[in-house]
Amino acid sequence: QSVLTQPSSVSAFPGQSVTISCFGSSSNIANNAVNWYQQFPGEAPRLLIEYDDTRTSGVSRRFSGSRSGTSASLAISGLQSEDEAIYHCGAWDESLHGPVFGGGTTLTVL
Amino acid sequence: DVQLLETGGGLAQPGGSVRLSCFISGLSLHDHRMAWVRQAPGKGLQWVSTISPGGTLYQPDSLKGRFTVSRDPAANTVSLQIDSLRVDDTATYFCARAQHSYCPTATCQLYYFDNWGRGARVIVAS
Numbered sequence: 001q002s003v004l005t006q007p008s009s010v011s012a013f014p015g016q017s018v019t020i021s022c023f024g025s026s027s028n029i030a031n032n033a034v035n036w037y038q039q040f041p042g043e044a045p046r047l048l049i050e051y052d053d054t055r056t057s058g059v060s061r062r063f064s065g066s067r068s069g070t071s072a073s074l075a076i077s078g079l080q081s082e083d084e085a086i087y088h089c090g091a092w093d094e095s096l097h098g099p100v101f102g103g104g105t106t107l108t109v110l
Numbered sequence: 111d112v113q114l115l116e117t118g119g120g121l122a123q124p125g126g127s128v129r130l131s132c133f134i135s136g137l138s139l140h141d142h143r144m145a146w147v148r149q150a151p152g153k154g155l156q157w158v159s160t161i162s163p164g165g166t167l168y169q170p171d172s173l174k175g176r177f178t179v180s181r182d183p184a185a186n187t188v189s190l191q192i193d194s195l196r197v198d199d200t201a202t203y204f205c206a207r208a209q210h211s212y213c214p215t216a217t218c219q220l221y222y223f224d225n226w227g228r229g230a231r232v233i234v235a236s
Contacts, residue, residue: 044229051214101155104153
């Protein structure tokens, strides 16, 4: 069972927007930065967003991150079929003294 | 260009051992934290260990004891040995570079993995 909680799946039509949530606690998200990873089937994760809202090199502006309280969100606008992937959130956990992740959210573009 | 290549996965029996290696190019072990992260089939990511540039090992308490990490700076390689294998160790094991710092504008901690290998699959079954 993952320390951070994400919905198992979300879906939307091309061109629409979708938001993926990540819920944590006072020992992780409330006081530490959240990162997001994108993973295609059979491939390694790729760092998408670091430090809550900073897109890594080459990442489309359609992707944006935010953090508030004990939760964080990844928003994707103008959905494209190529966005179909699994999205993972991660953060440092002070109680566990290490990084923790969510269970991953599968995005389906209908 | 950073490249990480894991080797050594495969089928292993419960109670046995497996050793994975991560061959690193484009960065030096002397300057970077290297980590292992695993992903069980259909599941999320789980941090397994991080070894610092100075050789200090960090692991979650839940995995201490059966997981041994070593490094060979001369070969720029890190290795993960898993002993007393259990069926729930079945996973893809990724080697990754870890970044750990305090956030620039706040007192929070920033920890992420910015370079990943393709992973080595370990299947534990009798």
